[in-house]
Amino acid sequence: MSYKASAREIRFHFQQKGLAIKNRHRLKTFIFSIFRKEKTPFNSLQYIFCSDNYLLEINQQYLQHDYYTDIITFNLASKKAPVKGEIYISLERVRDNAHSLDQYIYLELHRVIFHGVLHLCGYKDKTSRDILLMRKKEDFYLDQYFK
Numbered sequence: 737m738s739y740k741a742s743a744r745e746i747r748f749h750f751q752q753k754g755l756a757i758k759n760r761h762r763l764k765t766f767i768f769s770i771f772r773k774e775k776t777p778f779n780s781l782q783y784i785f786c787s788d789n790y791l792l793e794i795n796q797q798y799l800q801h802d803y804y805t806d807i808i809t810f811n812l813a814s815k816k817a818p819v820k821g822e823i824y825i826s827l828e829r830v831r832d833n834a835h836s837l838d839q840y841i842y843l844e845l846h847r848v849i850f851h852g853v854l855h856l857c858g859y860k861d862k863t864s865r866d867i868l869l870m871r872k873k874e875d876f877y878l879d880q881y882f883k
Contacts, residue, residue: 744780751786752827755845763846766881767853774857777818781856783849784824791826806830807848809855823852843878850877 746764748757757763771778788804795801795808806829813820825848834844851861854873860866 746781749782749784751784751790754827770853770877776857779813779818779820781821785827786824788826788828791824794824804829806833807852809852811856819856821856846881847874847878850874
């Protein structure tokens, strides 16, 4: 499950083709800025874009959840060390969610990309209060990125 990364690096891996990420350098720079704004020390981050079934296997194996999800985020660093993350994103879920929310796919994809970063910065989404704060942060960073 672990991808090699060097310090201060963000990499994108595509196990599932289909959605292109344009302006990758700009996106990586923006992701760095989120960590900075959220005052979260950062080491490295790997995004793995995959299928529903691949993400379901990870969900079952590592989290003991037996359901589809759009994203799973892991911080592989020790407690107080800078973030060393892996973010798995199902492109099929992103497409389906965008369709059901009547949203542009590229917006939904970026929402999920930023959502994973926010998890690594300590934000949760288990309670309704947590979800509200997470959505507010996602909207803020989407507005900043696409302005």
